Amino acid sequence: MSAPPSRPPGDEVLRLKGETMGTSWSVGAVAPAGVTETALLAVIQPELDAVIAVFSPWEPTSEISRFNAAPAGVWALSQAFWTVLDASMDLADDTDGAVDPTLGALVDLWGFGPPGPRIGSPVPPEDEIAAALSVSGWRRLRLNRDARGAVQPGGMKLDFSGIAKGHAVDRVSEALSRLGATSHLVEIGGEMRGLGVKPDGQPWWIGLEEPPGAPSARTVAALVDIAVATSGDWRRAFEHEGHLYPHTLNGRTGRPIDNGVTSVTVFHASAMTADSWATALTVLGAEEGLALATAHGLAAQIVVRTEAGMVEHLTPAFVAMMDEEEA
Template sequence: MPGAGSRPAEDARVAIPLQLPAGLAPEPGGLTLEASGRAMGVAWTLRAVSLPGLPPHVLGRVVQQALDQVVQEMSPWIPDTAISAYNRAAAGEWVVLPGAFAQVMDCGLGLAEASDGAFDPTLGRLTDLWGFGPPGPVDSPPSAGAVAEALAASGWRRLAFERQGRRLLQPGGLRLDLSGIAKGFAVDHAAAALRRVGLRHFLLEVGGELRGEGMKADGQPWWVALERLEGEAPGQAPLVLALCGQSVATSGDYRRFLVHEGQRLGHTLDPRTGRPSQSGVACVSVIHQDAMWADAWCTILSVLTPEEGLALAQAEGLAARLLVSSKRGLEERLTPAFQALLD
């Protein structure tokens, strides 16, 4: 997971936003407060420059409530959430979605089309089948027949979504899974809640997805180091990001996986095959204005081959870093937009 540090080491490669907002520096005398908790099955942490009347427990409550709202709408692990209710709906039923849920679905369906199905929010059956969903882990991969059956019941093109009325059609037997986008949205949602109470300088992390606003109390940016993986070129300088009004998401097959007969099968499923992605992309990091988009694009770039992913990322102007498995270990590939942050 990316980590927050003080200052970059002298040998670090530093990525700095091309345009910085005016008036970034915090008020003199501000102190750094910290809060933490758990939501969505992961830990969250907040570091913020203090404001009068906003002690850590208040800020922590703001973050926790925002994250809990996302869980209540979009977690299939809890029976009484909005997504669980949709997954149980009868064939042909139109379900009115809560506002945040509808926003995520709108983004997810747009990215499904933009990526030609490399992103698909309808893989709940397949996620469960491979042992990455609420039913829990499995000892061995599912049969080809079971995968084909679950794949036939899935597919974003089976959905119909009415944006204005926030209505989503349940075509029958389809189960949503928003794990490739919801955590990023949760970061955005909590960050917006912090801004509403007047907080201007903070670094928020939810399970490895980060959002930085403003600056630290000492006037330094919020420095975030991208995690180094075993197999990276030993002489390659570490990458450190200055997060200011930006978010970064990271996804990789080294976090959650199923091991079968010596083969590691990652948790990112390829919607086109119904099986764990075999793209050769070991890790992706994306810097974006919104954590939701960064999170979803990480999922897409983990599914596509490196060549496909880099071409699409370049066409979309994404600042992305890929670590690609090769005979020489993990090779780093940067999009032009990411390289521009280093130049």
Template structure:
């Protein structure tokens, strides 16, 4: 069976093998409850979300956070530390400035002074988390953006929700991020083709998602052109500028879709050389799609046999 819909500004699809007591209505309700939770906790577009309340909090305020959001922030901060800030959950001022956030698109390039001013408010080191109280300190002017991890988190939660209602064989997709569990009735796993930019060189890669997730960061999805240069939606938090066109897409396979989603963004920012070094050091299954070919990490090559 299959269901589909819209959430978080994108589409979702679920394919599943359902027991007799789990009809489409039950499955849809479980899935939509998950997405409602993610929006209520982590949306930058929903003014009443826990994330937006933190962003609006006065300097010196300690905000108690929902358990899920707090766990996502812990993961994001740990990855920021491991990648030298290539991903940063406090990047919202730059995302908004470049026209990729809730304020909407822009039609010109920000001035250097505006970029520097927004960049001054970015820094994951300023995000102080208190695990005992499940709280975060708002030091003043800190704004969170979890668009590089929230879809993957939603996929993981949806997969758990399906398993909890007895649907152990399923494929969940939200905005291109996927997770597969179990096998289809014919005994085959959930085979998916890794996403590639239009016109990309290199063969199609198929992977079996059996207890595995896949996420792709693609700079061809959202961008604008000005003065002969393309500005992509992936912002380098270290510089304040969108990343260059050197890496059209990065795909990561991981047991956690949340981890794969965040890593795909971080590795896109790091670029093919530093990103591949990171993938090798951490035994990550990664595919870099470059303008003139592809580069697979050793872990991904081993999966292909």
């Protein structure tokens, strides 16, 4: 039986919110005596700014933009860049490329990157898809661990949209803990991490994101020393000739996913890991994704659109978590 969470460091929940990475963020934190909202923001904002400075392809001077524009060669990376890239490559290996950090050219091609939506037909022609695929693929990216560097083969564009928000959540959470605000809930664009409990002893209760039209009641979960991430096809997508094209791309085909998966939710101690696994399971689909998530002991929910309506698939760890909260 796990030990109960420690008493929070104060008697009040301080709340802050703002915008970052093209989305919103919010924090509820129980801070030690004397720590104000201004002090909390002073540790939160630098972490958010640092993530943008490293991982935002919308910023032309960011580290990822510089790598993407670099000529062929070995390029040294910052520790933050290396940590996220290394984690992405490990998961690419575990999922046979369902998470692939090298799909930036395809992201741009399909209108989801910094260049914006395509002019004319939103669906690119086959030859342009093939050209983008030719400079993509996680197996083509080589890492130099001794130099903490990556080999730019020429023309490759990295993209961390499936992991960056979770990484930012973890960074903010860790910064708050260093300040002494060890009980908190951090949320960035729907990805969340909760540590400790509130002053009244209650956990950080959150409602899981549900796809539009979901028939079931919204699931409520307690975040105590755990993170949750949801990948959904309604967040960023376009419709063309009656077909939905979500922003999650399948690196094997060079196209947006078309497997019926509308929503994937994953719980994990790390928001970055939960975020990346949610993307991977979305690409893999219900059958393959559920089997792999179960094999890795993940608490995951996969929702699929079918002709009969939405069907929910749960891993054993997810079911056990829900049973524990209802007990």
